[in-house]
Amino acid sequence: MTSYSAAMITGDGIGPEISDALVTVLDAVRDSLGVGITISKHDAGDAALKDTGSALPPGTLDAIKSSDVCLKAPVGESAKDVIVYLRQELDLYANIRPARSFPGMPYLRDDVDLVIVRENTEDVYTGAEIDMGDSGVALRPISDRASARIAHCAFKEAQRRNGKQRVTCVHKSNVMRTTDGIFSRACRRVASEYPGIEFDEMYVDACAMNLIRAPQEFDVIVTTNMFGDILSDESAQVVGGLGMAPAANIGDDAALFEPVHGAAFDIANTQSANPSSFILSAKMMLEWLGQTRNDNKCTEAASRLGSAVYQTVADGIKTRDIGGDQTTLEFAKHVASRLS
Numbered sequence: 001m002t003s004y005s006a007a008m009i010t011g012d013g014i015g016p017e018i019s020d021a022l023v024t025v026l027d028a029v030r031d032s033l034g035v036g037i038t039i040s041k042h043d044a045g046d047a048a049l050k051d052t053g054s055a056l057p058p059g060t061l062d063a064i065k066s067s068d069v070c071l072k073a074p075v076g077e078s079a080k081d082v083i084v085y086l087r088q089e090l091d092l093y094a095n096i097r098p099a100r101s102f103p104g105m106p107y108l109r110d111d112v113d114l115v116i117v118r119e120n121t122e123d124v125y126t127g128a129e130i131d132m133g134d135s136g137v138a139l140r141p142i143s144d145r146a147s148a149r150i151a152h153c154a155f156k157e158a159q160r161r162n163g164k165q166r167v168t169c170v171h172k173s174n175v176m177r178t179t180d181g182i183f184s185r186a187c188r189r190v191a192s193e194y195p196g197i198e199f200d201e202m203y204v205d206a207c208a209m210n211l212i213r214a215p216q217e218f219d220v221i222v223t224t225n226m227f228g229d230i231l232s233d234e235s236a237q238v239v240g241g242l243g244m245a246p247a248a249n250i251g252d253d254a255a256l257f258e259p260v261h262g263a264a265f266d267i268a269n270t271q272s273a274n275p276s277s278f279i280l281s282a283k284m285m286l287e288w289l290g291q292t293r294n295d296n297k298c299t300e301a302a303s304r305l306g307s308a309v310y311q312t313v314a315d316g317i318k319t320r321d322i323g324g325d326q327t328t329l330e331f332a333k334h335v336a337s338r339l340s
Helices: 015-033 046-054 058-064 079-089 142-160 179-191 206-215 224-239 276-292 296-314 328-337
Strands: 001-009 034-043 068-074 094-100 113-119 129-131 136-138 165-170 199-204 220-223 246-250 255-259
Touching: 001 015, 001 058, 015 034, 015 276, 015 296, 015 328, 034 058, 034 276, 034 296, 058 079, 068 079, 068 136, 068 276, 079 246, 079 255, 079 328, 094 142, 094 276, 113 142, 113 224, 142 179, 142 220, 165 179, 165 206, 165 224, 179 199, 199 206, 206 220, 206 224, 220 224, 246 276, 255 276, 276 296, 276 328, 296 328
Parallel strands: 001 034, 001 068, 068 255, 113 220, 165 199, 165 220
Antiparallel strands: 094 113, 094 246, 129 136, 246 255
């Protein structure tokens, strides 16, 4: 049996509940599909900060570094000290967020299938700010090196997909001529190395509008850190909400997979949260393992897991937070049953 190790951050709020749901699904992946993911659970986030004085305890960081992959449930107000730090520490420079229409969800259209490839280590999210008393300045570092490598990631993503084979570079270089100028020029240069992939550009405000007006026209969007954060949440809502939106943080030597949504403290401990985002993040994990380890069993397991989630919601099975009557764990068991 193929086997990999995963450090799981169980997080805050609904994090422990959706983590347990995901473990149930991964047990079925092992038993039915022959791909074993050995989970070790670790604390990080608000509760860890309260208990240990650190939002990301050293033991958790060591476990992540020594595992094949990391699965991270949402954390609360300490997110900057957890996920932003991990992206920098592990050089997880590519944030990949698919947005796909699922049946039975409150989507705007039923034919959306796009992915946003977001640069993950630069921009204002580095937190380089200057407090000037009654005013402040945020620094926005953008480099040619980081811009080019995220552009390569976007074009490779377009090659892997069965979509429109198009990459759209989103920026605002008509206003931020230096920083977004560097980003857009790097994307144009990289585009010349992929003649089989169509390339176009769009200003970020126009992109935000077109994600509402005609989301089905997009294939792969590549953009900077903050723009990507905002646009990916918008695209998730277009296809029915953050509960169906997975994410991958990928570097050359490490990867972390997480749901897009937050800790949802208002419904914590009620078993009403939709775990699909975390389950679909695990699908992306299996795809990554398949690609980087040349493991066809992982690739097949990823495809089967994605189909199982799709079929579950197509059959009208939903958790209580999205109008259904299933608990978080019951929903996970329905997905697991479709893997046999």
